[in-house]
Amino acid sequence: DAMVIQNPRYQVTQFGKPVTLSCSQTLNHNVMYWYQQKSSQAPKLLFHYYDKDFNNEADTPDNFQSRRPNTSFCFLDIRSPGLGDTAMYLCATSLRSMSGPLNQPQHFGDGTRLSIL
């Protein structure tokens, strides 16, 4: 089945130690997103890619970066994680038609639960 897969499902890392979360998709969607969701809070958009075009939300912390080497894969890099970065990180995809709106239905992975110790 076509899907969005996030690895790992659970990640524990030390304060300040760089960590990379990965997302892959078999949907061939041209838009990929990263969200941060803290406990009982709203998913917060960090950034998205429309094809290779990277878009950073204004309030995304500087130590959060992303890479999209090809259509299928997207990575979230946290350069120096702090305790406040403990959260669920969700990857999502959608298909945007040429010049069409971005607000198309999104397909989410099951997330990576990141704990910073």
Next chain:
Amino acid sequence: SQQGEEDPQALSIQEGENATMNCSYKTSINNLQWYRQNSGRGLVHLILIRSNEREKHSGRLRVTLDTSKKSSSLLITASRAADTASYFCGGGSYIPTFGRGTSLIVHP
């Protein structure tokens, strides 16, 4: 970006009852979407309603949209224990952003 705000924050009902959740948004939209999130999982897209639609059905789900009041509602009829989840709305012409959701508990 648009933000959906869901209400109530929590809803607890018995199996078989109907569940109604509301969503308000701030500025104009071209569509509004509802998602479900089971505990520890990602969001699942449920239904999309366009700004020129007033009501939409999908199985046991019924969504209404009132653009004059900038509000939407999601009705789940004949609820089941498996409907226990958080429900989010998101709308706009850009990437939908979400509120804290409505946490629905359906007791068997």
